[in-house]
Amino acid sequence: MKKQFRVLYREFLFRVVDLELLAPQGDIAKLLGQFAAVLLFQSFALSLRAMFVSASSLPAQTLRAILWEREHTLISTTMLVVGLFAVLSWDSAFLNRRDVMVLAPLPVRSRTLFFAKIAALATALSLTILALNALTGLAWPIVFAGANSRFGDVVRSLAAYWTTMAAAGVFILCGVLSLHGLAAQLPRRRYLRISALLQMAAFCLFLSVYLLQPAPVSVKALGALESRHLLEWLPSYWFFGLFQVLNGSVPIEAQTTIVSLAGRAVLGLAIAGLTACVAFLLSYFRTLRKIVEEPDIMPGAGGIHWLPRFGNSVTTAIVHFSIRTLMRSRQHRVILAFYLGVGFAIVILFMQAPPSRQQALSASVTGPGLLASVLMLACAVAGARVVFAMPLELKANWIFRVTPLQGPRGLLNAIRRSLLGLSVVPVWAVSAGALAWLWPWRIAAGHLIALALFGSILADVSLRGFQKIPFTCSYLPGAGYRGLLTVWSTLFITVTAVGFERRALDSRAGYTLMIAILCVTAACARWWSVTRANSPDASLLFEEAETPAIFALDLHRDGRMSA
Known part of the structure; x- marks a missing residue:
C-alpha cells in the first residue's frame, strides 16, 4: 500500500505537463525548477523595499499606510499566483480517462488514489507559496512587527504572515477545485464543454480582481460603513484582516471592520475547504465510472468550417x-x-x-x-x-x-x-x-x-x-x-x-x-x-533535443555497442 502511494504520489506531483508530450531528453524537474526560479526572483524583487521602509523615519500614519499597502500586495500576489497555478493545472487536478483505463484493472484502491492526489496537490501548493514568499516571508514580517519590537513580536509576525499566506493559498485552490469538482458531476460531454469556459473565466477573474481592486485606505476610511460593504466582497481583504488580527496590529478606529473581515476569511476558508472535500469525494467515488462509460465530446456539426487559402x-x-x-x-x-x-x-x-x-x-x-x-x-x-x-x-x-x-x-x-x-x-x-x-x-x-x-x-x-x-x-x-x-x-x-x-x-x-x-x-x-x-544543417524536427556537450559516435553492431 505504501509503495503504491509513493508511486502514485510522484506521478501526480509531476503532472504539470503531460509526460507523453515531452521529448526523450525532456526533464520535467527542469521545467519546475524554472518556475521556482521565476517565483524566487519575484520574491527577491518584492523583498527589496523592506530594507528602505525599515530604515526610514516616516510619520506613523504614513508608515502605516505603506505597510498596509505592502501587506495587501503580498497577500494579493500570493492569491493570484496560486490561482494561476490552479487554472494551469486544471486538467491534472482530477483523474482523466487515461488514468482510469490504466489504473482500474490494477489492484489499487480508490482511497489510495484519493490520498495520493491530495498529497500531490498539497505539496505543489506548499512549494508554490514557499518559493514565492521565500524572501518576503523573512524580510517583511520583521518590518511588520515594528521598529521597537521584541523577539516575541517578530516570531508572532512571522507566524501570522505564513499562516495568512497559507490560508489565502488554500482558499483559492479549494475554490477552484470546488468549481471543477461540482462541474464534473454534469454529464461528461456537457462537463467537457463547460470546463473550458470555466477555466478561462477563472483566469480572467483572478487577473481582473488583482488589477482592479482598490488599494488599502486610511484607518478612518476603513472604519467607515461604506468601506466595509465594499471590502466584504474582496477575498484579499478578508485575509488582510486575518493578518492584522493574528499580528495583533488592529487599530481601535477600524477594529470592527478588520475583525469582520477576519471572520469572513475563516468562514470562507472553511466553506471552500469543505466544498473541495465533497467535490473530491464525489469525483473519486462517483464520477470514475462516468469517465469510462460516457463518451467524450465530438466535433460539432455546426459552426463555420471555411477558411481562406494561404498559398499553395x-x-x-x-x-x-x-x-x-x-x-x-x-x-x-x-x-x-x-x-x-x-x-x-x-x-x-x-x-x-x-x-x-x-x-x-x-x-x-x-x-x-x-x-x-x-x-x-x-x-x-x-x-x-x-x-x-x-x-x-x-x-x-x-x-x-x-x-x-x-x-x-x-x-x-x-x-x-x-x-x-x-x-x-x-x-x-x-x-x-x-x-x-x-x-x-x-x-x-x-x-x-x-x-x-x-x-x-x-x-x-x-x-x-x-x-x-x-x-x-x-x-x-x-x-x-x-x-x-x-x-x-x-x-x-x-x-x-x-x-x-x-x-x-x-x-x-x-x-x-x-x-x-x-x-x-x-x-x-x-x-x-x-x-x-536555408542553411545546409537545417532539418525538420519532430523530436526536440538539446545539443550535447560531448558528442558520442553511438556505434552499434548486431544490436550491441561496438568495442
Missing part, C-alpha cells in the same frame, strides 16, 4: 491545421491567454499610473493607446510562439513524418503565416477598430502601418531557428527561452521608442524616417530568418 496546398494545409488546433485545444488557448493577460496587466498598470508618469511618455492621449497596441502585439506573438512548440497529440504526428515535405526552407512561409494569422492579425484588427474610433483617422492609419511592420519584425525574429511544424514536435522544457528573450528585448526597445513614434506622427518627415527604419528592419529580420532556414 501545403501552406494552406499547415495554416489551417495550426488555426484549428489552437481553436480546439483548451490547454494551448489558456497558455496563449496567459501571455495576453500579462500584456493586459502591464497596460492596466500603466493606465493607473500617476499622470506625471504618463506625461513623461506622451503629453497626448494617444500615448497609452500606442503602448497598449504594441504591448498586446508583442505578448500575442510571444504566446503563439510558445504554444507552437507544444504538441497537441504527439503520437499523431506520423502523418507529417510520412508526408514528403520540403523541410524548413519550404515550410517557412506556412509557419510564418500561421504565426501572423494567430497573433499579429487579430491584435492588429482589434487595434484598428479601437483606434479608428478613438483617434483621428490620419494618426490611426499612420500607427497601424507602423504596427503592421513591427508585427512582421517580431514574427521573423521569433521564428529564427524554429524548424518544426506547429503543434507536432515534442516539447523540451527550457528549449525556447532564447527566442523569447529576443522577442522581449525587442519589445523593450520598441516600448522605449513609443515617445519617438508619437512625435513622428505629428511630423511628415519624422514619420517617413520612422517607416523607412521599420521597413529596413523588417527586411533584415526576414533575411535573417530565411538564411537560417
Whole structure:
C-alpha cells in the first residue's frame, strides 16, 4: 500500500505537463525548477523595499499606510499566483480517462488514489507559496512587527504572515477545485464543454480582481460603513484582516471592520475547504465510472468550417491545421491567454499610473493607446510562439513524418503565416477598430502601418531557428527561452521608442524616417530568418533535443555497442 502511494504520489506531483508530450531528453524537474526560479526572483524583487521602509523615519500614519499597502500586495500576489497555478493545472487536478483505463484493472484502491492526489496537490501548493514568499516571508514580517519590537513580536509576525499566506493559498485552490469538482458531476460531454469556459473565466477573474481592486485606505476610511460593504466582497481583504488580527496590529478606529473581515476569511476558508472535500469525494467515488462509460465530446456539426487559402496546398494545409488546433485545444488557448493577460496587466498598470508618469511618455492621449497596441502585439506573438512548440497529440504526428515535405526552407512561409494569422492579425484588427474610433483617422492609419511592420519584425525574429511544424514536435522544457528573450528585448526597445513614434506622427518627415527604419528592419529580420532556414544543417524536427556537450559516435553492431 505504501509503495503504491509513493508511486502514485510522484506521478501526480509531476503532472504539470503531460509526460507523453515531452521529448526523450525532456526533464520535467527542469521545467519546475524554472518556475521556482521565476517565483524566487519575484520574491527577491518584492523583498527589496523592506530594507528602505525599515530604515526610514516616516510619520506613523504614513508608515502605516505603506505597510498596509505592502501587506495587501503580498497577500494579493500570493492569491493570484496560486490561482494561476490552479487554472494551469486544471486538467491534472482530477483523474482523466487515461488514468482510469490504466489504473482500474490494477489492484489499487480508490482511497489510495484519493490520498495520493491530495498529497500531490498539497505539496505543489506548499512549494508554490514557499518559493514565492521565500524572501518576503523573512524580510517583511520583521518590518511588520515594528521598529521597537521584541523577539516575541517578530516570531508572532512571522507566524501570522505564513499562516495568512497559507490560508489565502488554500482558499483559492479549494475554490477552484470546488468549481471543477461540482462541474464534473454534469454529464461528461456537457462537463467537457463547460470546463473550458470555466477555466478561462477563472483566469480572467483572478487577473481582473488583482488589477482592479482598490488599494488599502486610511484607518478612518476603513472604519467607515461604506468601506466595509465594499471590502466584504474582496477575498484579499478578508485575509488582510486575518493578518492584522493574528499580528495583533488592529487599530481601535477600524477594529470592527478588520475583525469582520477576519471572520469572513475563516468562514470562507472553511466553506471552500469543505466544498473541495465533497467535490473530491464525489469525483473519486462517483464520477470514475462516468469517465469510462460516457463518451467524450465530438466535433460539432455546426459552426463555420471555411477558411481562406494561404498559398499553395501545403501552406494552406499547415495554416489551417495550426488555426484549428489552437481553436480546439483548451490547454494551448489558456497558455496563449496567459501571455495576453500579462500584456493586459502591464497596460492596466500603466493606465493607473500617476499622470506625471504618463506625461513623461506622451503629453497626448494617444500615448497609452500606442503602448497598449504594441504591448498586446508583442505578448500575442510571444504566446503563439510558445504554444507552437507544444504538441497537441504527439503520437499523431506520423502523418507529417510520412508526408514528403520540403523541410524548413519550404515550410517557412506556412509557419510564418500561421504565426501572423494567430497573433499579429487579430491584435492588429482589434487595434484598428479601437483606434479608428478613438483617434483621428490620419494618426490611426499612420500607427497601424507602423504596427503592421513591427508585427512582421517580431514574427521573423521569433521564428529564427524554429524548424518544426506547429503543434507536432515534442516539447523540451527550457528549449525556447532564447527566442523569447529576443522577442522581449525587442519589445523593450520598441516600448522605449513609443515617445519617438508619437512625435513622428505629428511630423511628415519624422514619420517617413520612422517607416523607412521599420521597413529596413523588417527586411533584415526576414533575411535573417530565411538564411537560417536555408542553411545546409537545417532539418525538420519532430523530436526536440538539446545539443550535447560531448558528442558520442553511438556505434552499434548486431544490436550491441561496438568495442
